[in-house]
Amino acid sequence: MLQAVNILLLVFLVVCAVVVARTKDLLSAVIIFGAYSMVMSIIWQQLHSPDIAITEAAIGAGATSLLFLAAISRTRRHEE
Amino acid sequence: MWLFWQFRRLCTKVNTMHDMVLEVVNRLLLPFIQLFGMYILFHGHLSPGGGFSGGAVIGASLILYSLTFRFARVKHRLDHDTSVFFEAAGALIYVAIGFVGLFFGYNFLTNRGVFPLGVPGQLWSSGMILIITLALGAKVSGTILSLFQELLEGGSDEHGNP
Numbered sequence: 001m002l003q004a005v006n007i008l009l010l011v012f013l014v015v016c017a018v019v020v021a022r023t024k025d026l027l028s029a030v031i032i033f034g035a036y037s038m039v040m041s042i043i044w045q046q047l048h049s050p051d052i053a054i055t056e057a058a059i060g061a062g063a064t065s066l067l068f069l070a071a072i073s074r075t076r077r078h079e080e
Numbered sequence: 081m082w083l084f085w086q087f088r089r090l091c092t093k094v095n096t097m098h099d100m101v102l103e104v105v106n107r108l109l110l111p112f113i114q115l116f117g118m119y120i121l122f123h124g125h126l127s128p129g130g131g132f133s134g135g136a137v138i139g140a141s142l143i144l145y146s147l148t149f150r151f152a153r154v155k156h157r158l159d160h161d162t163s164v165f166f167e168a169a170g171a172l173i174y175v176a177i178g179f180v181g182l183f184f185g186y187n188f189l190t191n192r193g194v195f196p197l198g199v200p201g202q203l204w205s206s207g208m209i210l211i212i213t214l215a216l217g218a219k220v221s222g223t224i225l226s227l228f229q230e231l232l233e234g235g236s237d238e239h240g241n242p
Contacts, residue, residue, distance in 0.1 A: 051128040054120060055136055062140035063224050066147070070231040 006046055013039050024079045030068045037061040099148075106148045113141040117217075124213040125206045131216025138217060139224030146225070160233070163226040170219025177208050177215070 016036040023029040037060030044053040121134030146158050181190030191197065195207035204210070 051130065051133055054129055054133040058133065058136035058140050059224075063136065063143065063228070066140075066143050066228060067231060070228060074231065 006043070009039055009043055009046070013043065025077065026072050026079055027069075027077055030065055030072065033068070034061045034065040037064070102148050106144060110141055110145055113144070114138060117141060121213055121217045122203065122210070125209045126201065126203065131213040132220055134213075135217035135220025136224065139221035142221060142225045143228050146229070158225070160226060160229045163222045163229060165222070166218050167222030167226060170215045170217070170222060173215035174212055174219070177211050180208070 013036065016032055016039065020029050020032050020036065023032065037056060040060065041053045041056040044050075044056055117134050117137035119134075120129035120137060121131065124130035124134065142158065142163075178189040180194055181192075182188050184190075184194050186192055189208075189212075191207040191209070196205055197207055199205040
């Protein structure tokens with residue numbers, strides 16, 4: 001059961017990574033990247049590394065997304 | 081029920097000039113986020129976490145605070161100079177605590193001789209590690225907040241373009 005959940009999380013991770021690279025709308029890409037970081041923090045927790053999970057949830061899903069949002073607000077939203 | 085009345089009181093109190101949902105949710109949520117960050121900071125030597133993780137959580141909560149209340153009252157309290165001050169003070173306290181061990185005849189950042197050494201499971205017995213963790217938390221949270229402020233209100237380049 002737990003292995004099935006782990007495989008599901010990994011498949012979701014790969015799908016998120018591919019979709020982030022292929023999305024033209026940068027705001028959507030940032031939000032998908034936040035979901036990627038959240039799933040990645042759960043996977044860190046599954047790999048028995050809870051401090052990295054805390055840091056990933058705070059930095060990857062919180063601060064990095066906000067920094068990307070600030071960068072988008074200073075530039076364009078759509079990729080050409 | 082108590083939460084509902086608290087919610088009603090907050091809804092009537094917020095200013096309608098700003099986004100009400102964001103403000104109400106953040107007033108309820110921010111103390112818990114910051115309490116969690118302080119817990120990670122203070123228990124860095126006992127449980128998973130430490131200076132970087134707790135500082136990251138507190139820095140993210142400060143970014144959230146300055147996004148929500150940016151135009152109201154955060155302008156004169158959490159400006160760029162304050163975050164840079166906290167960042168520099170954290171690094172300075174870290175190096176100063178490191179030199180204490182050198183001053184008493186041991187190596188740099190030595191925990192022996194000056195501070196009480198650790199008893200397993202006791203919060204206040206970790207020597208200089210707790211002070212170093214707090215300084216590191218101030219440093220990391222100030223860095224994250226100042227990065228965000230630098231991106232959002234950054235100055236112009238040498239040609240005058242924003």
